[in-house]
Amino acid sequence: MLDQYPGTKMIAGGQSLAPMMNMRMAHIEQLIDLDLLSELSGIKAASSQVVIGAMTRHHAVANSAILQQQCPLLAAAAKTIGHYVIRQRGTIGGSLCHADPAAQMPLIALTLNAQFHVKSLGQERTIAAADFFQGAMTTALQENEFLYAISYPCFSHQTAWAFELFNRRHGDYAIVSVALAVEYDASHLIRNIRIGLNGVADFAKDYSADCEAFLHQPYSEQWVAELTQHLMSKFAPFDEERISASYRLDLSKSLITSAFQRAHRRFLKEEA
Ligand SMILES: Cc1cc2nc3c(=O)[nH]c(=O)nc-3n(C[C@H](O)[C@H](O)[C@H](O)COP(=O)(O)OP(=O)(O)OC[C@H]3O[C@@H](n4cnc5c(N)ncnc54)[C@H](O)[C@@H]3O)c2cc1C
Structure with missing residues (x-):
């Protein structure tokens, strides 16, 4: 659909996109709702990294036992996002793609040099955080790409x-x-x-x-x-x-x- 209908946007938790549409700051012809794609949610520890699906809610990141052990900085930062209701709906992928300059998730991704896993029709690529963010509300995502997961390095015991x-x-x-x-x-x-x-x-x-x-x-x-x-x-x-x-x-x-x-x-x- 992203290839077929230029200008189509994903909607994840809708906590940033919906207010922008309400205020007429964003005019979008087609929306793709990621809500039911359960394969985009989840937190997995894989050797020296933790891999998080883009649709994982802030609440799940904040309360993940895996993250509290392997990447506690990320869990602690997610706990401070907005209010309880925002954290229940908002997603890590949505926050990263929205790229608000005051948001917690871009800060943690840059600090820990997270890797962004991105897909388009038949193609995949990985982008380092420093290259993903190109300024306020601007990322390296192409119009036909979406973010499906992000990986973070595990912390050592020291x-x-x-x-x-x-x-x-x-x-x-x-x-x-x-x-x-x-x-x-x-x-x-x-x-x-x-x-x-x-x-x-x-x-x-x-x-x-x-x-x-x-x-x-x-x-x-x-x-x-x-x-x-x-x-x-x-x-x-x-x-x-x-x-x-x-x-x-x-x-x-x-x-x-x-x-x-x-x-x-x-x-x-x-x-x-
Ligand atoms: C009252 C209020 C207070 C808030 N306070 C804070 C705060 O203190 N700190 C903070 O960091 N955030 C805060 N937020 C924002 C919140 O964290 C949002 O969850 C987040 O910015 C966007 O996530 P979302 O899942 O709702 O994304 P959406 O609003 O659904 O989408 C945001 C953007 O990302 C794009 N997008 C989403 N997912 C993908 C994907 N997988 N691939 C490609 N593009 C995608 C959408 O097309 C859209 O352009 C607040 C929001 C509100 C309403």
Whole structure:
């Protein structure tokens, strides 16, 4: 159908598309409802990856025992999406294809370098998160393609994580959010850092490569302060009428600090 009728759109949970149609921001000739395609739902652990069907609801991602063990950062972030009803209907694939710059799922996909599995008639391809997102509300999906699954790397036993966000009202999109995974080595030195932020650039951004000079060192409050300062020099927050760029910077500073502190407490088993 995607090939036959150009301009056709998929509808997944309808939590972003339906409001856009209601407000006449989207005019769509044909809709394909993915709701009954049960083969597009589910969460499977496969060797070093977790593979999630595009139609898997946020609620299922948030409460998955597999994800809580293998990729807890993703489950924790899904728990913070909107309200209960939104999470019951909204899907991980819908959120990723919608590509809202403040949404949790694109941030986690970029931070963890998720792989996007895409199909069109007789063809399949896999796209890395960094190539899938091309800016706010824009992805690399062609008109005749749809997303059928996403894979995420499993966390090692030495990896601790945190997801921190600030919003003014429970359930609103966050002003700034931080996704963090820190891997320690056997001597408790920091082996690897994956960190991404929403709200300090025009789209979710992965800042992991900017942490390289801070690897192979022990955790300390001083280390966190210096790394946070260094990361903040990379941000390009924007001014809005009611949210200034400097407010976003202040938020990012306290959220990054809390994220490292929480991840370290988790590594020491002082926090679940
Ligand atoms: C009140 C409210 C609060 C919200 N708060 C948050 C929040 O705090 N954080 C957050 O991240 N999100 C939030 N959302 C959005 C919510 O997470 C949606 O679930 C999500 O953005 C879209 O998922 P969906 O399954 O509803 O997709 P739909 O609305 O059905 O589709 C969205 C877009 O993706 C396309 N699409 C869907 N599935 C596929 C597929 N498999 N292949 C190709 N294209 C596809 C559709 O054609 C459409 O363009 C909120 C929504 C509402 C209404």
